[in-house]
Amino acid sequence: MKQTITCIGILIFLTSLMSAQTRYIDEVFSDVEVTRDVTYGVNATVLALPQVGEAIPQELKLDFYQPVGDTVSERPLVIIFHTGNFLPHPQNGSTGGTRTDSAIVEVANRLARMGYVTACASYRLGWNPTAQEQEERIFTLINAAYRGVQDARTAIKFFRRNAAEAGNTYGVDADKIVLWGSGTGGYVTLNTAVLDDYNKIPATPGGKFLTEVGGQPFPMVLEAVNGDINCDSVGVVPQNFPGFPAGDTLNYPNHVGYSADFNLSVNMGGACGDTSWIDPGQVPIISYHVPTDPNAPYMGDILLVPGFNLPVVEVFGAYTVQEFVNGFGNNDAFAGMTFENDFSDVANSRNDGFDGLYPIIGTSGPDDSAPWQWWNPDENVNHANGIMTNPGMSAEKGRTYLDTIIGYFAPRACVVLGLDCEETSSAENLTQSQFTVAPTPALNVMRIQSEKDEFITDWQLVDMQGKVMRERRGINVQNDFVRRNGLASGQYILRVGFSSGAVQSKMVIFQ
Numbered sequence: 001m002k003q004t005i006t007c008i009g010i011l012i013f014l015t016s017l018m019s020a021q022t023r024y025i026d027e028v029f030s031d032v033e034v035t036r037d038v039t040y041g042v043n044a045t046v047l048a049l050p051q052v053g054e055a056i057p058q059e060l061k062l063d064f065y066q067p068v069g070d071t072v073s074e075r076p077l078v079i080i081f082h083t084g085n086f087l088p089h090p091q092n093g094s095t096g097g098t099r100t101d102s103a104i105v106e107v108a109n110r111l112a113r114m115g116y117v118t119a120c121a122s123y124r125l126g127w128n129p130t131a132q133e134q135e136e137r138i139f140t141l142i143n144a145a146y147r148g149v150q151d152a153r154t155a156i157k158f159f160r161r162n163a164a165e166a167g168n169t170y171g172v173d174a175d176k177i178v179l180w181g182s183g184t185g186g187y188v189t190l191n192t193a194v195l196d197d198y199n200k201i202p203a204t205p206g207g208k209f210l211t212e213v214g215g216q217p218f219p220m221v222l223e224a225v226n227g228d229i230n231c232d233s234v235g236v237v238p239q240n241f242p243g244f245p246a247g248d249t250l251n252y253p254n255h256v257g258y259s260a261d262f263n264l265s266v267n268m269g270g271a272c273g274d275t276s277w278i279d280p281g282q283v284p285i286i287s288y289h290v291p292t293d294p295n296a297p298y299m300g301d302i303l304l305v306p307g308f309n310l311p312v313v314e315v316f317g318a319y320t321v322q323e324f325v326n327g328f329g330n331n332d333a334f335a336g337m338t339f340e341n342d343f344s345d346v347a348n349s350r351n352d353g354f355d356g357l358y359p360i361i362g363t364s365g366p367d368d369s370a371p372w373q374w375w376n377p378d379e380n381v382n383h384a385n386g387i388m389t390n391p392g393m394s395a396e397k398g399r400t401y402l403d404t405i406i407g408y409f410a411p412r413a414c415v416v417l418g419l420d421c422e423e424t425s426s427a428e429n430l431t432q433s434q435f436t437v438a439p440t441p442a443l444n445v446m447r448i449q450s451e452k453d454e455f456i457t458d459w460q461l462v463d464m465q466g467k468v469m470r471e472r473r474g475i476n477v478q479n480d481f482v483r484r485n486g487l488a489s490g491q492y493i494l495r496v497g498f499s500s501g502a503v504q505s506k507m508v509i510f511q
Contacts, residue, residue: 023419032067054244181268293368455476
């Protein structure tokens, strides 16, 4: 049998060093405890309006994740919001739409193992994407987004109130809070970051969130009817208000008097209502977006109803948002920092210099939407819809993208939250001489050899798209082997970890 012998030449360039087993950078805990069905607020839902003729109270729920065995009493909090088109699953036609969606549960667990506390939160739903008139599609969408902002702020205030009045039973550092959203949840977290004043809605240029009543322009969201943006006031329907009976309550106050401020917004595939809502001095934003996403514009474009292609309203995705955010200096905390990992290198090669923007390049063609998501195809009735924009969907694929997403997030969150875990580059501590790789060139196997009195604890081989191609964790060996096993030629990153630190180096594999 003829065997093709491939030579592997390895050129190793030391590019960065990072602390090993650093809280908030690495997973330093093994187990996570989950407290389910925590009620963080009560507010009015419109989902039952067709059946009961009015908005009715709904308990708002979250699942709380924390590391087992943690001795720190106050931990930074990440509140995570799921996707779902502002409609319940499975009626939304999407494979996701609950706080138990695979991707956000994975994020919650990983961040908890890194030392954060996390909460996967449900929020109020209700949109009419297939309404006959475009104006109704816009009206119901901006109202859904406004409720999402109110609920996000309610969740923040819930934890602050618990810390102040209930002995901080969740162990939260109330001065270090992150909002994280995927898909529709990204719309929630982006708009919560930039829509910090109700008056921005009626003042939006072009009047795109105005309707006409009696021949006069009329805001699609009214503070007296919908409640204030921080959920501190009652919203009551007046006489002759379309769609609701007079006296109906559309907003209940929640945790009045507590601040809804937060420190960082993370967006995976969402968009904001208008760039006029972005101002100097707002919180930093990290965004991940597939530039060719058919369901959410990467720049500014008309949002189309998924599956129906009905036009709704112009929204602005990650590229345009980060352009404005960077222009106003809101992401200056990231600028000039040396985040010594390959995730930053790849992001910066694609993002036109907009710090905090990570363009995600899918692997399944131009219709790729959210490759970090996955689901059980045998149990999800919307599997056929999901696979159209996420071909090759699998837990392995989703987790690979989350490797990149969390790897890019971690050092930036450390800087913004002041967690004192920035990556360092002290060549006196760890250098290329800490390990060798041989033979060079090789056939199909490379041997990693520790050249110090420490054992190798883990290693990863990552391609330039940020995907982990090979890895070994939880080892304690003097040497180990990297096997090619079909790896394509090209440039990779090899990161070798020791108990005291890690060396991360570029390498080239060629035929």
